[in-house]
Amino acid sequence: MRVLVTGGAGFIGAHVVATLAAAGHESVVLDALLPSAHPEGAPSGLPGDRVVVGDVRDREAVADALAGVDAVCHQAAMVGLGKDFADAPLYVGCNDLGTAVLLAEMAAAGVRDLVLAGSMVVYGEGRYDCPRHGTVRPGPRAEADLRAGRFEPRCPDCGAE
Ligand SMILES: NC(=O)c1ccc[n+]([C@@H]2O[C@H](COP(=O)([O-])OP(=O)(O)OC[C@H]3O[C@@H](n4cnc5c(N)ncnc54)[C@H](O)[C@@H]3O)[C@@H](O)[C@H]2O)c1
Ligand SMILES: [Zn+2]
Incomplete structure (x- = not known):
């Protein structure tokens, strides 16, 4: 199976890519390499059989990353608590709009299987x-x-x- 892992350069996503590889699956990573998530710069040797450096809010980048994909594991997000309420539009953009763009492009590409990361921040303990x-x-x-x-x-x- 070929799986698109959004946020595949991040903490959870990199583990997902490694787990997929160990199980004999192919992965495509789509990650914007946000400086807030990668303060020491882009990690060298990104995991994944194919890496697209791009943003989940960008329809073209998402459509490109979805080519030939069977399922999606959506881990791209701005995480943690914002330091400033002025960051709210950025969180909503990456997390909500980004998920909506991903879903729209999945529908267009006929990709129907999705694993969506959740957080205790949302659903509570x-x-x-x-x-x-x-x-x-x-x-x-x-x-x-x-x-x-x-x-x-x-x-x-x-x-x-
Ligand atoms: N780490 C945990 O313990 C934990 C616990 C519960 C839930 N989660 C959830 O798992 C998911 C991933 O978290 P993480 O800890 O791996 O975070 P992370 O910051 O390590 O990784 C997120 C990755 O997404 C990328 N990204 C962010 N916005 C993007 C965008 N607009 N387009 C493309 N790439 C973008 C970042 O560059 C980064 O590489 C989040 O939804 C988080 O809420 C994590
Ligand atoms: Zn009991």
Whole structure:
């Protein structure tokens, strides 16, 4: 499979590219190499079988990166808390508009499979209750559960959903 990893030069994206390669998949990286994410300059030897230095808000760059791609892992984002509220348009541009441009170009290219990064900053840590053990902190979901489409976290004591 050939996978477009947006933000593939970043912390999560670089691990995704390495994991794809280890599993025998090809990757295309689309990354704008934002100075805020790469204060020491562009990393040398970017991962990926093909690298497009470009912005997810740029339709042409996204369309180019999508050529021959089967699925997309969208990790390009401005992350962390802004230092200044004046940065808000930049965050909304990269994160919201960028995702919208990506989705529009995926629709045009007929690419239908997307993994979208989420963050606790958006969805919160949540609270989990077991009918027998009360409030609990579940560990990571088991791969077998994920493969079977079971996303409900399990009680660390009794395994109940
Ligand atoms: N790092 C974590 O622990 C963590 C935890 C939860 C969620 N996430 C989510 O994972 C995603 C990736 O986070 P990360 O930690 O790898 O961040 P990062 O800053 O290390 O990487 C993001 C990459 O995206 C690129 N980028 C930013 N805006 C872009 C644009 N407009 N066009 C093209 N490239 C652009 C940057 O240059 C950078 O290489 C984010 O959505 C983040 O919220 C990360
Ligand atoms: Zn329990």
